[in-house]
Amino acid sequence: MGMSGRTRRDGVIFLLLAVGGTAAAVWVAYRLDLQPAGVVTAFLPSLGSLYLTWAAFRAERAEGEAGREAPQVADQLAIAVRGQWEAEAKVRRISDPYPLPVSWHAADPDLAESWPLLREMASQWPSGQPSDPSGWADGPAGLAGAGEQIADVFLRRTPTRRLLVLGQPGTGKTVLLIRLLLALLGERAEGGAVPVLFPLASWSPTEQSLDAWMAERLARDYAGLGGPARGSRADRSSHARTLLERGLILPILDGFDEIPQPVRGQALAVINASLPPGQALVLSSRVAEYRDALTPATGVPIRLVGAAAVELRPLAAADITGYIRRDAGGSGTAAARWDPVIRRLGTPAPVAGALNTPLMLFLARTVYNPRPGEHDATLPDPAQLCDRIRFPDSAAVRTHLFDAFLTAAYRPHPRYPCRWSPERARQAHACLARLLTRTLGGTTDLAWWQLHRxxxxxxxxxxxxxxxxxxxxxxxxxxxxxxxxxxxxxxxxxxxxxxxxxxxxxxxxxxxxxxxxxxxxxxxxxxxxxxxxxxxxxxxxxxxxxxxxxxxxxxxxxxxxxxxxxxxxTGPAPPxxxxxxxxxxxxxxxxxxxxxxxxxxxxxxxxxxxxxxxxxxxxxxxxxxxxxxxxxxxxxxxxxxxxxxxxxxxxxxxxxxxxxxxxxxxxxxxxxxxxxxxxxxxxxxxxxxxxxxxxxxxxxxxxxxxxxxxxxPADLATAxxxxxxxxxxxxxxxxxxxxxxxxxxxxxxxxxxxxxxxxxxxxxxxxxxxxxxxxxxxxxxxxxxxxxxxxxxxxxxxxxxxxAWWNYSLARHCLALHRSLPRDLTAFLADAHERRGVLRQVGAVHQFRHLDLQHHLATPTRPDEPPAATPGVPRPRWFGHTRHQPGP
Structure with a gap:
């Protein structure tokens, strides 16, 4: 973007003041033989800078007054959010070969508000009833559904439009939230609230309020939100704060269970206090972790105010059979290889208990199904999963699939040649998992600008x-x-x-x-x-x-x-x-x-x-x-x-x-x-x-x-x-x-x-x-x-x-030297996300495909893996040294 006319004019005035003032002072000094003129001249260039300062301040205020209205900002943000998650859904292969038929039922009554109370609260929201009461479900059982019905459950069947999505590990909570987000964007009216997915793993409720944390995430992941809003100070998160204050952000909070256990109850209290009555909300969590937060060992029991709750079901045997056969081509040798596994689905066999979640099914198809151009004879046989001696229980099957996943993800690809061998990739991902779990405090966010830690x-x-x-x-x-x-x-x-x-x-x-x-x-x-x-x-x-x-x-x-x-x-200063x-x-x-x-x-x-x-x-x-x-x-x-x-x-x-x-x-x-x-x-x-x-x-x-x-800030319509x-x-x-x-x-x-x-x-x-x-x-x-x-x-x-580029460069070179990470770490992470499916991308950070995969890689399971010591380099001895000439 070229320089504006106002900026060019200010630059010309600055130059004229600096050069003209200096020339005038020189003429005065020579004409009047005034030695003190040196003092005056020494400060004359600052006049130009002072004018530039004032002009920039004036232009900044004018820009803020002419800023976009909040609904227009929300419309542009919606474009960025849609583009971001449509691309991520493609990378995660959500629709390949077709979306899994994930279903749910009403959660246990003790995890949600009673249904009469929900209806009463919805009718008394300060901003009016969120939806038409004629579409409300008659009771918790009416929230049951599958697939794309999640949007209808949230928008029309839930009276308060506050929904808890609960499930066991790997049951597809995050993918369901992505589908809900895209569906909400499809039904969003112009100027309406924008659904935004916030991974809760990076939030510390003891150090930062929920609003401040969400504003910080918005300003980082959607850089245009860092610009000044109308009538606000030009700080980094002013647009984001304005959208939050006006209720133009619909928060979808993912991974409540990833918040450290001691502060989950406090986090729930902060969420209740931060989001006013009438504010729509979606929160996901594992069942056991959420139940523990509701009933802490000490303190008063707490729950999410005004929320209905659904719990994801395990995949049915018929759904698993159809999906895995379709992914293997539908018929032929590749699909027939799954017959021993399919015969055990719906039985107490360990393989049946392991493959009943979308995560394990994704790992299994990656390990055993050929890609286009591959021959199934070069791949391991899925019948090995039926070996009761090798895999006595479902946990052993899951561990095997985690172990085999990285090898399968980095095997030679007909379309995407890989620069890293499976062994090198496993070592690198194990190092990254240990960095996240141990060095970076257990977070799931792999942010390149934090690697300096x-x-x-x-x-x-x-x-x-x-x-x-x-x-x-x-x-x-x-x-x-x-x-x-x-x-x-x-x-x-x-x-x-x-x-x-x-x-x-x-x-x-x-x-x-x-x-x-x-x-x-x-x-x-x-x-x-x-x-x-x-x-x-x-x-x-x-x-x-x-x-x-x-x-x-x-x-x-x-x-x-x-x-x-x-x-x-952007938040309260630490003590x-x-x-x-x-x-x-x-x-x-x-x-x-x-x-x-x-x-x-x-x-x-x-x-x-x-x-x-x-x-x-x-x-x-x-x-x-x-x-x-x-x-x-x-x-x-x-x-x-x-x-x-x-x-x-x-x-x-x-x-x-x-x-x-x-x-x-x-x-x-x-x-x-x-x-x-x-x-x-x-x-x-x-x-x-x-x-x-x-x-x-x-x-x-x-x-x-x-x-x-x-x-x-960058363009608002860009994630x-x-x-x-x-x-x-x-x-x-x-x-x-x-x-x-x-x-x-x-x-x-x-x-x-x-x-x-x-x-x-x-x-x-x-x-x-x-x-x-x-x-x-x-x-x-x-x-x-x-x-x-x-x-x-x-x-x-x-x-x-x-x-932040300099510190990141130092960190990645030190990690490459001491922990065998690839020197071109940026390319490695992009390949792991876009081609291998090992990582996922949430805004400006990478995460492992699943938290369980991160924990599995962070724990050495083989004797040849490096120790789990915190990576780093020896601390330098820096204190001690310092030319001469008469002055600086």
Whole structure:
């Protein structure tokens, strides 16, 4: 989508203000010989950014006021939901060869409300009777039915339109809900409520309300719902919240039994409290787990308010016979192979008790029936299921089918060649099942952006910091020198800014104190070694390492605070320490970081003055670390793991921008003040006032820019799958890097360029260096490389802080290295879902075909399977390192 006319006009005005203001200030400085004009000029570029901020805020509010009405949003959401579940029904082969005739009857009376009470409640709903009373069933027995009648049972026979779907494991509850959802969409009126299926396994009722959790799921699975609703704040779930508040979402809650047992009763109470009277609802569960939640060992019994209940029946022998013969071709050798099994259906034989659910029937057809192009002679014989010695009971038959399923799913396919052998696929799926069951807390949602949890907590920070540090060393050192030499601007090695300083300040934006320290130390050590080799002076290593450590800590505090202030939560915050509590660990790290600058100051100012400067820095950094260390460390543990991003847009957050404007002066003024003290003691030249102002302005704008670019929702009529979400997140990463990098680079060029011109750089260049330039510390080569180094590094750090692709890449490579997962994990998951039927897709996450399959794979059953230890990599030792030049 092209840039709007309003955006183009704002961009032109921004450019005119920045360039025109700078030119006017230069003319005033030369005309009136006003040295203070440097101060004014240093801040002039911020006028353009302030205008851009105001313009973006105005456009955002206009967009919100012109937003779509909730019923129109619901209509577009219905298109996305229909497309999503029609595709998923095809992948799950629900109609291949034809839909199984699943039937049900009324559940036990103690599991539902009494029928007279249901009729009375329906007649007294605040919003009126949900349906025509003439169509209501006369009693619970009237809810019995089969197949497509589920929609009629819910819409017309149930007075309150609140239905419990209960059943034993594998009886087809989820598939029946999908059929109900598609049927409801077919009968939905324009502007009506949209049925949406919510898997309950990822909901924690003790940490998040039902409304907040559903809004979060909606905004993630249907990315367009993250846009601003009419008159609402532009947070990530505003459209979703509006639909929920107006009753335009019909929740179909699947898998109540997958909620942890201790909180199921509380979950039921939260559902009752969250959904008002008159709100239609469908809830599915296994029978025993739901019954246990109704009658807890301690506490008051509870039940789902206003709900009727049905229970799925096992498949009849005639239905199993017809279905399995039809899947084998209807007649011929392939169908005849099932005769020994068919003769035992309807008897007490173990095989009959095992094949009476849709799940087991699906596994059996996958294992024993040939695909088009296959010959049945190459497949195992289903008659082996009748062996009473090998399979003494139904549980043994089910275990065998689970074991044989993966081998059958990954056998050579006539149409879809497989990149992974059955053994490799089994090992990978077993690893994934253990990740879900043990490492990720027992969830069924395999979300790619949560795989970072298999790593040690600090590993993503360290890896991001190392990448930022390497990039800063490359741009500030290697590229800086090459560009300067090609342009003939400078022949020396030290053209660029100190890489440790650049990396530390940028790394803090990416991930708080830990990332800032890792980035500063990586760049400082690399820079020190490079400079030592180039100049032959070994003291460079200590100098650059000290710079990296100190500025890594300072940048980490800035990044942590700005990130914390701009963080948006969709639910209640978990309990933590007081927000501004004193942190002795942060105090100690701050003292060490500030004191390390003695190694940086000593070559220029001598040991005494360097000691005084280091003490001042240590005191400032120690106080900062103690005061904000608790908040920063809390953020550091969570900030490097953002949710996936969709697109980018200018969406200024005033809090982040103000923090950036304040943090720039904090870092710059502290450094300048320390150098000024040392200069007065030793008589050495200090860090110039104008250079300090230029850095203050540029770095403040850089942090504001890094926090100002946010994710943008996608089309409402599109459901986002895992692979598409990953591709969008990776694309957003590149766009953020380029956009923020260019903006930051321009900011540094303008600020330092204005300082250079006002301090006599123009006349100095025209006269080829014969004119006197008061306080001229930087030449064009230095300014150019500063713009490149800070722009590329801060842009990269901003992209890391707002996208999830980086952490996912780390996790999948570590898992591939340590647990034999495929390196191309995305392709493996997509193939397992689309071609093999091992996984299913629910919104933006994958799940195993059935919870029992996940549990089976998570439990090693063979001696050659790897141990069930939590996957991960050794925790790195990250604390410890950090160049010099007169300033950042």
């Amino acid at each position: 298999v790593l040690p907590p600090r590993a993503p920070q360290l890896a991001a910091g190392a990448a930022v540090g390497a990039l800063a060393w490359f741009t500030a050192g290697v590229m800086g020198r090459l560009i300067a030499r090609v342009a003939g601007l400078d022949s020396g090695w030290l053209t660029g800014p100190p890489a440790g300083i650049v990396a530390g300040l940028a790394g803090g934006i990416a991930g708080g104190i830990g990332c800032g320290l890792a980035a500063g130390l990586t760049a400082g050590v690399a820079e020190g070694l490079t400079n030592a080799l180039a100049t032959g002076h070994s003291q460079w290593l200590m100098t650059t390492t000290a710079n990296g450590l100190a500025y890594g800590f300072a940048g980490g505090v800035v990044g942590a605070l700005s990130g914390r202030l701009t963080a948006r939560r 933590s320490r007081p927000r501004w509590s004193w942190d002795w660990r942060g105090f100690a790290v701050g003292l060490a970081s500030g004191g390390a600058l003695w190694f940086s100051f000593r070559p220029v100012f001598g040991p005494v003055a360097a000691g005084i400067g280091a003490l001042v820095n240590a005191a400032v950094y120690g106080l900062a670390g103690g005061a904000v260390g608790a908040a920063a460390s809390t953020l550091s543990a969570g900030r490097p793991h953002p949710a996936p991003a969709i697109r980018t847009q200018w969406s200024w957050d005033w809090r982040g921008f103000i923090v950036g404007i304040v943090s720039g002066p904090t870092v710059g003024v502290t450094h300048w003040a320390v150098l000024e003290i040392q200069a007065r003691i030793t008589g050495e030249p200090a860090y110039t006032y104008s250079d300090m102002l230029a850095f203050v302005c540029a770095y403040g704008l850089a942090v504001g820019l890094a926090r100002g670019l946010r994710g943008k 986002v799958g895992p692979a598409a979400l990953l591709a969008q997140d990776r694309c957003t990463f590149r766009k953020l890097w380029v956009t923020v990098g260019l903006a930051v680079g321009v900011a540094f060029l303008l600020c330092y360029g204005a300082t250079y011109l006002l301090n006599g750089g123009l006349s100095y260049g025209i006269t080829r260096g014969t004119a006197h330039a008061e306080g001229l510390a930087l030449n064009p080569a230095h300014i150019l490389v500063r713009g490149l180094a800070y722009g590329a590094t801060i842009g990269f750090a901003a992209a890391l802080s707002q996208t």
